[in-house]
Amino acid sequence: MEFVPIDKILQIRPDTIQSIQKMYNLDKPGSLKEAKRIMNEWIQKQPHFNKKDFGDSYLELSIILNKGSIERAKSQLDKMCTIRTLMPDFFGKFNCKTDFEQLHEVAYSLFLPKITDDHYRIFVSKFSDVDWESPQAIYFFRHVAIMIEYVKVHDYMGGAIVILDFSEANVMNFLKKLSPVLVRQAMTIFMEGYGMRIKGIHIISESKFVEGFVMLLKQAVSAKVGNRINVYRSVKDLHDFIPKAILPEEYGGEERSLKTLLEESLDALSSEEHLSYLEEMNKATTNESCRPKDQFVEQYGGMPGTFRFLSVD
Template identity: 45%
Template sequence: MESLPRDGFLKFNSDTLEAVRKVYNLEKPGEMKQAVDILEEWIRQQQHFTKKTFDRRYLELTIIVSKGSLERAKSRLDRACTFRTLMPEIFEEYDIRNDAIISRDLKDITHSILPKMTKDHNRIYILRNTGKKFETTFLDSYMKVIMTFAEYIKVHDYALSNYLVLDYMDVNMVELASKLYITTMRQIMALVTEGYGFRVKGILILSESKLVDMVVSIFKQVMPAKIGSRIEVLKSPQMLKDIVGEEVLPADYGGTEKTLAEMQEDFFNVIESKDFKAYLRDINSAKTDESRRQTDKFNEQYLGMPGTFRTLSVD
């Protein structure tokens, strides 16, 4: 694509397309088109893929999150399709605002991708959790919602990397820690980083609690050491402004944009639109037929995954 996708929600810097491509040595005319062509041809040759045609924007953004590496992009595509096969319940179509279980489990959470990028082409996701008590299915519901977010980002965003901001100023830290099940969190990390290839520039936790280290310790158990080293605890929104800039932040975090609740409403309107739901149904058909895969490759790449993946039996 020669222009960035526009849907009325995400905004980009004037030089984002050129700047991001240049980082990965794909800025010359025709280079990205050639890379996508190669990836399309490779997909057609994969006998175990149930879907052989993908939106070219999706393929280009797969190359971008793979740092310009076609081999890494192939792996990302394979893993994303495999995860949809292994965990179909995560990729079902959900009405995020009206699903009874999700609404109950996530009633104390407000979260959204922020429309504006930072000056250096990074995207920010903010989650505010004010819960005092959590259901045992809390993390399962969150995983379903975050996969919808991830699918949206995968075909609409063009960021170099992402900041994850977790606002735990008003949460019951002990109760939260008790519901952060290690197996589920590892699955979320595998899906987001290995299936979708999202790059994490920093995890910024807003909290004044002395118990925040308990949550940080759990996070570090499920993350690669490189990502875990990027966790930073901030005592105030002012510290957040100093890192990412007030021009991208919601008004309730000292920024100049809408409030986080208003951003969430706008974002949910987009991901619950008829067009995006149709896109989700299409992309969720991109699975694998494991009877047609080379078994040794599957064993090498997936049986070492945590939780569900370790015990999978392939007929």
């Protein structure tokens, strides 16, 4: 099937936009425009938001990823701004080419150019059998955050399918060096902060230690998403649910190699345009002194990890 470029590295199907809007009752003339107007009007009234100008594309995909619910999109945006305040180490104006250069020896991570027939974007991380240090894990999660920032303003999708490929890597090497708290914080950012809907997490590995990695992931996500974690022994198993037209050549697909796709992705993520955008989005934090203290405790008191207390007096 033909794919339509909507960006220099991302493509959609000809019916993607119309199908997704219809799915969430946003296909009537003016309905999506009105939803974004309501969302933006609400943002202007939030005294604790340090940033009030979110782009049209950002708001639209936020509403789409929340299944057309404006109220859920409001809650998700509030949570994202709060998370930036509570967990600043995950964010920054990073150049993915130069700041994470060593990371790309550990893992090739990117969103694939083409989208599935039900309009989900495939995210792939292919891990290598190389030595790495535990502190480097934060660079992986920063890289993912920067990629999600990119798709939030350049893509149109219903959610994501995640492929974690350990077919050439030592799972135990990664399992020993990943902090459960860090993984849980990262998954909270990606799913609750950015609002990424995960249709499935597919792990490729023949290792007997992969079950330990699955347990680590299940501790970091909801039971609903945890039930969507699957383990396969071979990359060929991906052909059962992902068309070859979408998969890279390493997986028996028709798409360009992962190395080529990664280079194209890094060019886009490291462009002056995107670096400026990251700098602007890093202002999307909260001033907790402007939010009622009981509201903060009620909404964010149970978030994972250990955070420094914020003064809200």
